[in-house]
Amino acid sequence: MRPLFPFPRLSLVALVGAGACVGLGALLAACGPSGEAAPAGPLASATAAASDSVGTALNPATPLSLPAQVGQKMFFDATLSGSGRMACATCHDPKHAYAPSNDLSVQLGGPAMNLAGTRAVPSLRYKDATPPYADLLDNPDGVSVPGPGGGFAWDGRAATLAEQAGLPLLDPREMANASRADVVKQLRAAPYAALFRQAFGAQVFDDVDRAFAAAGQALQAFQLEDVSFHPYSSKYDLYIGNKIGGVLTPAEARGLKVFADPKGGNCASCHYQGAGLNGSTAIFTDFSYEAIGVPRNPAVPANADPSFIDLGLCGPARTDHPPTPGNRFCGMFKSPTLRNVASRRSFFHNGVFHSLEQTIRFYNTRDTMPELWYPTVGGQAKASPDPDFPTYGLVTTQYIGGQVRKFDDLPARFVGNIDTQMPLDGRPAHSKPPMSEQDIADLICFLNTLNDKDVQPAEAPRPGACRS
Ligand code: HEC
Ligand code: HEC
Known part of the structure; x- marks a missing residue:
């Protein structure tokens, strides 16, 4: 049909x-x-x-920018979760092309690490060229008719890597922070809080929304800049x-x-x-x-x-x-x-x-x-x-x-x-x-x-x- x-x-x-x-x-x-x-x-x-x-x-020799350095630290920081046991890297394992190391259909997370997600975890490699979602996105091949395309997650609902990063931090079945303020509180107490201020301004923690947005920017910068997300080293x-x-x-x-x-x-x-x-x-x-x-x-x-x-x-x-x-x-x-x-x-x-x-x-x-x-x-x-x-x-x-x-x-x-x-x-x-x-x-x-x-x-x- x-x-x-x-x-x-x-x-x-x-x-x-x-x-x-x-x-x-x-x-x-x-x-x-x-x-x-x-x-x-x-x-x-x-x-x-x-x-x-x-x-x-x-170029792998290019040093990471300050925001990307912050993002790198955040990516592996399990204190940024409600359980205290889950970092981005728990699901997106760098040794497995930033995908899970196990064969579960969906991963467990949440405050007690016993709540299953509803979707398989994608690899985070080669996402840097993803355009934001559009119902009628021009096809990159230049000949197919436009159709739905682009965006992050299986349904494209996040327009940028920065926006995407906010989803797992607050998802009750994933990193399960109760609020943006909770995430910011952890960041303020993190060993890299000074680096965070250096990257985003001395007053950044004064405003929860600003600090939360900065956290997304940091995780985005890490994923865009670090060559491990796009090594192009295949046969x-x-x-x-x-x-x-x-x-x-x-x-x-x-x-x-x-x-x-x-x-x-x-x-x-x-x-x-x-x-x-x-x-x-x-x-x-x-x-x-x-x-x-x-x-x-x-x-x-x-x-x-x-x-x-x-x-x-x-x-x-x-x-x-x-x-x-x-x-x-x-x-x-x-x-x-x-x-x-x-x-x-x-x-x-x-x-x-x-x-x-x-x-x-x-x-x-x-x-x-x-x-x-x-x-x-x-x-x-x-x-x-x-x-x-x-x-x-x-x-x-x-x-x-x-x-x-x-x-x-x-x-x-x-x-x-x-x-x-x-x-x-x-x-x-x-x-x-x-x-x-x-x-x-x-x-x-x-x-x-x-x-x-x-x-x-x-x-x-x-x-x-x-x-x-
Ligand atoms: C009509 C478009 C289309 C064609 C043709 C197509 N795919 Fe796919 N492919 C998709 C879509 C859409 C998904 C995701 C579907 C879903 O999860 O519901 C997908 C998912 C996959 C996945 C799962 C990847 C992952 O990370 O989970 C593999 C593997 C795959 N395709 C391989 C192939 C191979 C090999 C072929 C050729 C034999 C092929 N596809 C042809 C659209 C297509
Ligand atoms: C509990 C496991 C889990 C954790 C922890 C997790 N993710 Fe994910 N991630 C997923 C799942 C599942 C998806 C697919 C979501 C969807 O389609 O709705 C995903 C999707 C993504 C995507 C979109 C990839 C694509 O193919 O479009 C990015 C980017 C991402 N995650 C980054 C992060 C970052 C950054 C963190 C830490 C702040 C993180 N994730 C923490 C499970 C996780």
């Missing part, structure tokens, strides 16, 4: 024509080490300019920069092709932008919002209440797009960056999946085998499933008869908002899935090249798997 209000994204590969080089490589470098022709035209020069400026803008960066060590193996190169192929994985149409913003190279999201029908996750305690439904842009966390019938925004979440995605251990806004492979298999068979991902109502469980019934889904019981409740975390009135681009093109159940087993294996190999060099993959690819 066509969504009522689709936001089609033209594939970048379509722009340069198929086959010139391997997929995206064609857009970003002179085709990398394989040495095929560079693309011509405006995109080519825009991308060249973008990659030239990398390194100068992000993919070496490949794009034509540097030593940047030769993709045949499997990785095929995976890139699957990623970019509009008739294959088509991942690039949402998880890629052409010319980098702010002089960065590709950050593997176009900041756009789509509804892709992620299954409901019973491991999120809030989901025990059937009336709790996270509709992304339609709230409940966000309040400016109420879930009135026909609202085209309901069910949409931000396409996250796929940099360091192979180091994650929970996937999608509700953390329903725990391996990259399972996540990709969901993309591949959401439509062709929905019974693997959504509950079946009625029907009879088979005593022993067919030997060829896949076991990688969320549902491992095979049913005879019954009805699959597809999109079980989206009220029926919003199912029309589901995106219909490849690979989630709404093809009939039991038809051929868009990607082959080989495509899936290759795609995982390619996605592993997006891990920064200090980051451990959550699952090491099987020995030798990505070589040939």
Whole structure:
């Protein structure tokens, strides 16, 4: 079914024509080490300019500004929480690309550290180029029609990193400070209070709102300035920069092709932008919002209440797009960056999946085998499933008869908002899935090249798997 209000994204590969080089490589470098022709035209020069400026803008030798130094101290300061036991770094672990180190779908916080959140914790890497949210944001690829995009959190409700920082500090399930005044009281007593005054003015603590805003500015400055938030140290960066060590193996190169192929994985149409913003190279999201029908996750305690439904842009966390019938925004979440995605251990806004492979298999068979991902109502469980019934889904019981409740975390009135681009093109159940087993294996190999060099993959690819 066509969504009522689709936001089609033209594939970048379509722009340069198929086959010139391997997929995206064609857009970003002179085709990398394989040495095929560079693309011509405006995109080519825009991308060249973008990659030239990398390194100068992000010079690790540049000392942090005073506000960023304050932000660094705050980021690791557990006294800035109601429990006294939770810092930003508790959920955003710098050793894990500023994402959680565990595989919980949602993290625990609150005054006694026993209240679960409702959403998976994103990595904080590569957020510096995120524009503020807009209902009609121009797509960075310059060709797709404008649609909802940008902003921080899964629903874009914070316009800046500074604004975002205020949310966890006051969220009762996260750092759980009772008020802004409580946060400021802790800051005033912190060992770095003098540095705070030096950065923001001697009188800054006299006014709670001013001091709280300064705290947000400090955390923003740290995230923008510190190179650990955007190291660009992945194998993919070496490949794009034509540097030593940047030769993709045949499997990785095929995976890139699957990623970019509009008739294959088509991942690039949402998880890629052409010319980098702010002089960065590709950050593997176009900041756009789509509804892709992620299954409901019973491991999120809030989901025990059937009336709790996270509709992304339609709230409940966000309040400016109420879930009135026909609202085209309901069910949409931000396409996250796929940099360091192979180091994650929970996937999608509700953390329903725990391996990259399972996540990709969901993309591949959401439509062709929905019974693997959504509950079946009625029907009879088979005593022993067919030997060829896949076991990688969320549902491992095979049913005879019954009805699959597809999109079980989206009220029926919003199912029309589901995106219909490849690979989630709404093809009939039991038809051929868009990607082959080989495509899936290759795609995982390619996605592993997006891990920064200090980051451990959550699952090491099987020995030798990505070589040939
Ligand atoms: C209890 C765990 C937890 C703590 C502690 C925490 N966060 Fe987060 N963070 C999250 C979750 C969950 C989200 C997603 C929120 C949403 O979508 O509503 C998030 C989102 C973010 C984002 C947006 C990223 C994006 O992809 O748009 C930023 C930036 C951020 N946090 C910064 C911070 C800072 C700074 C602190 C400390 C002041 C902090 N966080 C503390 C759990 C946490
Ligand atoms: C139509 C746009 C679109 C396409 C095409 C698309 N994605 Fe996504 N992707 C999204 C959105 C939106 C989300 C977040 C959905 C949510 O959490 O509800 C997402 C989330 C993800 C995540 C979870 C990341 C995290 O941090 O939790 C992974 C992994 C992912 N996509 C990989 C892929 C791959 C691989 C492909 C190609 C096979 C692909 N996507 C194609 C829009 C898209």
